Amino acid sequence: MNPRDAVAADPASATTRVALVDDHALVREGVREILESQDDMVVVSEAANSGDAIAQVARHRPDVVLLDVELPDGEPTDTVTRMRALSPSSQIIMLSMYDGPQLLRRLINAGIRGYLLKSVCGDELLAAVRSVHRGSDRMVLAVSRDSLARMQGITENVLSARELEILELVAQALSNGQISTRLTITEATVKRHLRNVFAKLGAVSRIDAVNKAIAASLIAPPHDQSCHRHRAG
Incomplete structure (x- = not known):
């Protein structure tokens, strides 16, 4: 085999295609300059809002998305969820001015691969992009010590997508049998999850699990409960 062909076949040496999403043009220009100073990175799209970003991710299927937490037209977890549905292979790194543990928890559950404060240096940003593109199982987090302390154990204890799905149905007062029918799985599988x-x-109980998940922002409160409280008020 030609040595050049071997290098081209190595995923670690392939060009990383990056999408930039930030509502500040100056920020996008600065990040683009950092990325494109590298021979193995190219910016394939830029967007200033959630709607355009989702459309561009669906079109370009970038390897990595650098996504600003605060966009004018979208809640970050919804944006992440929609991007992952349209381009499952795209790895998403959030960029933020702050690192609240509850938001971080929700974003991890939504499927992000990294969370960086905008105070990181260029070398840290480049290392994070390369890490998630190479398929590392590690979550790339560059956040404050306080948030890390408050988030201790989250990566080990975070619920899987299926577990969250089942817990949301439990919160809607569905029985194990109803959940198994809804998700087309066996009742034994529901119980195992x-x-x-x-x-x-x-x-210690279904209600306890739902209450703890809501308190930790893992799932949203059931709509019927919110409506009931509203009517009662």
């Missing part, structure tokens, strides 16, 4: 949920949350 719930045992895992209880263990991860330290819950």
Whole structure:
């Protein structure tokens, strides 16, 4: 095999295609300059809002998305969820001015691969992009010590997508049998997932698990409960 062909076939040496999403043009220009100073990186799209960003990710299928937490037209977890549905192979790194642990928890559950404060240096940004593109199993976090302390254990105890899906249905008062029918899985599988949920949350009952998940911003409160409270008021 030609040595050049071997290099081209190595995923670690392939060009990383990056999408930039930030509502400040100056920030995008600065990040683009950092990325394109590297021989192995290219910016394939830029967007200033969530709607355009989602459309561009669907069109270009970038390797990595650098996504600003604060966009004028979208809630960050919704934006991440939609991007991952349209381009599952795109790895998303959030860029933010702050690192609140509850928001970080929700974004990790939505499927981000990294969370960086905008105070990081260029070398840290480049290292994070390369890390997630190379398929490392590690979550890339550059946040404050306080947030790390408050987030201790989240990467080990975070609920899987299926566990969250089942817990949301439990919050809607569905029985195990109804959940199994809704998700087209066996009732035994539902029970197994719930045992895992209880263990991860330290819950002793279905209600306890739901309450703890809502308090930790892992799931949203059921709509019917909100409506009930509104009517009662």
